[in-house]
Amino acid sequence: MSLVSLSNVSVRYGRLTAVRGVTFTLAEGEILFITGPNGAGKSSLLRAIAGVTPPAGGRIDFADHDITGRAPEDIARLGLSMVPEGRDVFGSLTIEENLMVGTGMHARERSWKARAANELEAVYATFPILKERRHTQAGLLSGGQQQMLVIGRALMTNPRLVAIDEPSLGLAPNITDQVYERLITLRAERRLTLLIVEQSSTRAMMVGGRMMLMRGGEILLDGDARALGQSEAMQAAYFGYGEH
Amino acid sequence: MKRLTAILAATTCLSGAAFADDERIVVGFATAETGFMQAYDKPAQDAAMIRIAEINAAGGLLGKQIEVVNADTKTDRAEGAKAGLSVIDQGADMVVVSCDYDFGAPAALAAESSGLISFFLCAESIKAGIQGVGPNSFSASVLAAVQGATMAEWAYNKKEARTFYRLLDTWTEYNKGICDGFDWMMPQLADATLVGEDTFLNEDASIAAQITRIKSLPEEPDAIMLCTMMPGAVSAIKQLRAAGINSMILNGSGVDGSYWLSAVPDLSNFFVPVQGSIYGDDPNPDVTAFNAKFKEVTGGDPSTQYTYPGYVMIDVWAKAVERAGTTETSAVVAELEKMNGEPTLFGPRTFTSELHHQNQARYLIVETNAGKPGVVDEWTISAPIPVADLMK
Amino acid sequence: MARPSMLRRTIATPLILSALLVAFALVAWLAGSRPFNQTVIDIFLQVIFVVGLYTFVGNSGVISFGHIAFACLGGYVAAWTTIKPMMKGVSMPGLPDWLMQLEIPFWAAAVAGGGFAAFWALVFGAVLMRLSGIAASIATFAMLAMVNSIYSNWTSVTAATSSVVGIPIVRTVWPYLIAAIIVVFIAWAFAISRYGLALRAARDEPTAAAASGVDIPRVRLIAFVISGAIMGAGGALYAHSIGLVTPDTFYLGLTFTTLSMLVVGGIGSLSGAVLGVLILSSLIQGLRWLEAGVQVGASTIALPGGVQEIALGAVMILILMFRPAGIMGNSELTGRIARTEKPGEPGEN
Amino acid sequence: MAPIMQVVFDALSLGSLYALGALGIALIFGVMRLVNFAHGDVIAFCVFALLWPSVDAVAIIFAGNLPWFLLIPFTLAVGAGLSVLSEVVVFRRFRRANPATMMIASFALGFVIRYFLLMLFSSRPKSISLLPGLSQPVELLGARIPLLQLITILVTIAVLIGLTAFLRRTRFGLEMRAAAENFTMARMLGVRANRVIMGAFALSGALAAAIALILGSQTGTANIMMGASVMLMAFIATVIGGMGSLAGAVIAGFALGAIATVMQVILPPDARAFRDAFVYGAVILVLIFRPQGLLAARGTKERV
Secondary structure, eight states: OOEEEEEEEEEETEEEEEEEEEEEEEETOOEEEEOOOTTSSHHHHHHOOOHHSSSSEEEEETTEEEEOOOOOEEEEEEETEEEEOOOOOOEEEEEEEHHGGGGGTTTTSHHHOOOOHHHHHHHHHOOOOHHTTSSSSGGGGGHHHHHHHHHHHHHTTOOSSSEETTTTTTTHHHOOOOHHHHHHHHHHHHTOEEEEEESSSSSHHHHOOOEEETTTTTTEEEEHHHHHHHHHHHHIIIITOOOO | OOHHHHHHHHHHHHHTTSGGGGGGGEEEEEEEETTTTTTHHHHHHHHHHHHHHHHHHHTTTTTOEEEEEEEEEEEEEEHHHHHHHHHHHHHSSSSEOOOHHHHHHHHHHHHHHHTTTESSSSSSSSTTTTTTTTTTTTESSHHHHHHHHHHHHHHHHHSSEEEEEEEEEEEOOOOOOHHHHHHHHGGGTOOEEEEEEEOOOOOOOOOOOHHHHTTTTTSSOOOOEEEETTTHHHHHHHHHTTOOOOOEEOGGGGGOOOOOGGTTTTSSEEEEEEESSSSSSSHHHHHOOOOOEEEHHSSSSOOOOGHHHHHHHHHHHHHHHHHHTSHHHHHHHHHHTTTTSSSOTSSSBBBOOOOSSSSOEEEEEEEEETTEEEEEEEOOOSEEEEEOHHHH | OOHHHHHHHHHHHHHHHHHHHHHHHHHHHHHHHHHHHHHHHHOOOHHHHHHHHHHHHHHHHOOOSHHHHHHHHHHHHHHHHHHHHHHHHHOTTTTTTHHHOOOOOHHHHHHHHHHHHHHHHHHHHHHHTTTTTTHHHHHHHHHHHHHHHHHOOOHHEEEHOOOOOOOOOOOOHHHHHHHHHHHHHHHHHHHSSHHHHHHHHHHHHHHHHHTOOOOHHHHHEEEEEHHHHHHHHHHHHHHHHEEEEEEGGGSSHHHHHHHHHHHHOTTTTTHHHHHHHHHHHHHHHHHHHHHHHHTTTEEEEEOOTTTTHHHHHHHHHHHHHHOTTTTSOOOOSSSSOOOOOOTOTTTTO | OOHHHHHHHHHHHHHHHHHHHHHHHHHHHHOOOOOOTTTHHHHHHHHHHEOOOOOOSOOOESGGOOHHHHHHHHHHHHHHHHHHHHHHHHGGGGGSSHHHHHHHHHHHHHHHHHHHHHHHOSSSSSOOOGGGGSSSEEEEEEEEEEHHHHHHHHHHHHHHHHHHHHHHHHHHHHHHHHHHHHHHHHHHTOOOOOOOOHHHHHHHHHHHHHHHHHHHHOOEOOOOOOOOOOOHHHHHHHHTTTTTTTTHHHHHHHHHHHHHEEEEESSHHHHTTTHHHHHHHHHHHHHHHTTTTTTTTTTTTOOO
């Protein structure tokens, strides 16, 4: 059964069309990489799914709900956790506060405080550095630590789907390795569904899973990451048109 | 009530337009019917209407009934010019303009350029007249400077005040006028000293810094000349008293009225010059009678002495028209300028070819004691303030 | 400078707007009512102010709260240069001798007012144009407050808060019409000039424009000076329309009226600037007539006093609710029925 | 020269007003990038809410006669209520509008409120004796200051502590701080936009009411323009403090109060009338050297 399903989704900014009629589904527990050159519409697609930019057309379903045009907070409450590009930490809040912001959505449920505390410990267990600096203002963290923080923060709400926009952007390769290692572990532990946007396909090929290639707001290829990554079609689609 | 007047006004001008111009005597009110100035123009205009009604009841002016046309300035200068033109187009022989010089001037200038007499309802700047608008412009009130001078001389003579402090709100020309009169009087009072001075702005949320300066004087001054107006005046007075300053406070007429006294409970040692008393204790019983009539017509007592100039205005203008035998501008102006100590209900009035305003006037002194205002004295400054000094 | 093709393509906008203004003037002339005539003069003055504001705000995207300060500067230039020397000596004794003796016609005063305002726009702008966004807005506001504070207290030169009277009153509508049309053409010419294009490019894509070598502060400064000059000339004409100036006239009230008209019309559009004035002024006038009372059959229907302002505020909110980018958005009247476009939008060539 | 302590108290009490005002503006700016020009009119409205509508010169006191323990909550509720109402009726429709449009909309709303008051009460200032017990002088640290001045300072400190505790210790406060810094990100974490914005408006309105109570007791008048000057200074304080930074707004508010007071003390009499010109000059200088404000909120992106 599919967790996410998009049909004919397009996104526009004024006269500019960023995403043109994209259709795909994503099953529970799957890991999907969306790759493509700069300006392919990957981030716009993600923002549409998260409800930040309502789609100009088409329909998006998530966890058996039609979420087309719904507010981001409603979508988040259905279990979609978004990690946008550029590591949007709340700079003036401490690490622990950053992690706690998202737990408010469960405040109506019984014993949410205890659960939140558990989640917090789990995130700290995954990223010990965060625990060490728990009372530090998030703005003072290094890039890698901020990336860990936003991923940890996304996990705090106990989501079904985590959508991450360019987790490796601006990070040193060894740190990117660490981040991915953690993501893979977490996915195994929690049966998480992952939707990861990356500019290059190298990561996808290393990690494995499903991969799609976007260009010009459309999905050109869709298939197994490793198989696709080595195919000529991929080379052609990505490098053939190339970025200038 | 207001709507009723508006309807009346509308019908008056419609019916009026049918008559030929020289058949009628028309007074045009280019005053604020809405906005900030409305609260100040309305009472004086009501008083003017009372005098018009009296004259009409007594057979009219030059045998004709006085008609009235209105236009709203909306408390806006550009609208003021339009309102002035509007009443002139409706055949006004005399244009009454807003109480405040700044807001009345555009309409007065319109009247002036059409060769008509304009009267400020209660402006107290020398510019509300020849010096500002032109030779056909008058004001019905008394110069602000006279108020400051009156208070200084009276306090010196009757209250033995020797040390004075001058606190000026630089917001308006009126405020500065009061202090100018005070400044003119001070050197004439032997051994009176100005121990300090300061300024503030009407809208200042707090005048704590100014009060601190007063409090740091070696001795509390005998009197504080407070040159300000509403709404900031109440705030300043309240803060002065709250800080424990008990000097006598001398004011201009702008703070007359009991409507605000509840804001400063048990206010004492507080003095205001007025042209007539709204408190029912005027030495002239006719003033009290007027107050009763005002209440009968408008449903409320006069709330400040600024009601009175409106009555004076119609009074002196009608007399001049009667004497000139015409409403023609130059003849009426000439008659007005002949008035020297012309008695009115609210003290004598003098106009000259140099000054269309009062630079000396009899003032009643109202003292507020334990929150109760009442007339305690009467004072006329010993010499008129020279026009040259007023123009500084 | 602008290419001939662009001239041809966009010239319709100022022509249509001028035609609109002429139509208003003709109505005033035919009506023959002096108060109505004055109302139309007022509208033309607002057009000058709002178009002046547009020249800077519309092109740069920086909201300025300070432009009315330039109108103040211009208004006092009119007072300094057109009042009879004798009267000046009384109300503003601190003026230098040569200025005291000067007595020039009103149109020269408008030019001088524009020049004086432009000079100070250059001085202030040199400092302020380095700022952007809301910091720039607040800095322009501080400039307005500074000018107001100085003009409200400099007794010997500005007569402080007191109204300065004696400015010759010009009550015919034609000079104001001509001035408004000239200003519309200046604004249009600037908008399609190299500087105007660069400024709008910088407004829409700050990073890209900076990368392409556009010296944003300098281009902004040029717009600031031109719009300052327009405001100054408008201020001088305003002084001649009612015959007096006070610092109070040129402060928050006028600032917000003009800004509102611009925003309601469409901040990035010259047509919007003019239409904003015409629409809001007509609305105000209509409400005033209602307030004064309208004859319906035998009875007069009048709104209670004060409703006009409340209704105006409410209508403004409604217009903005349904057209957040203003009536015109970013487009211009071009006389074509098809899609309208900005004059010389970059990338359309 | 005035005794130093006296000046300090003067500066603190004036700064308190500005700080409370700046806080009210910064709270709303933080969550929706709206510079709320109606704030000053909300202040005036709160004072007039204590009166019965009448255009007579004499005020008819209505709620103003309540004992203080009812009066204060009543006024705060009026402020919060009006503010929330303005969000629900007006500002909610402007969520996606650009800041200039919102700003003009807020100005138009303030215009409506002001003329509504003018119609009901006329422009003549109404006197109102609020909390008259506060108009006595007290002796403190060698300075003799009005009790109200002291209370203003104490109330402001209490409000600041209370607000800090609310923002730091409660879940709602946490959400509000997060939203103030990055509204979209907060929403993506399930923070309910409408609740947070309404909370910010309620708090802002209550702060306006607090200013109204202080101004009302201090000046003894209700006047339709009474919020305007505090609002202007508060607005400037918000910008100097770094738009959206609450701490910055408070600090800048106190700084402005201090500058205005000190200018009044040190300027020679002839220059005192130009005090505001100097204050605004200082504002321009601060902006030139710190365009982002003294304490720029981290992550606040310019959207103007």
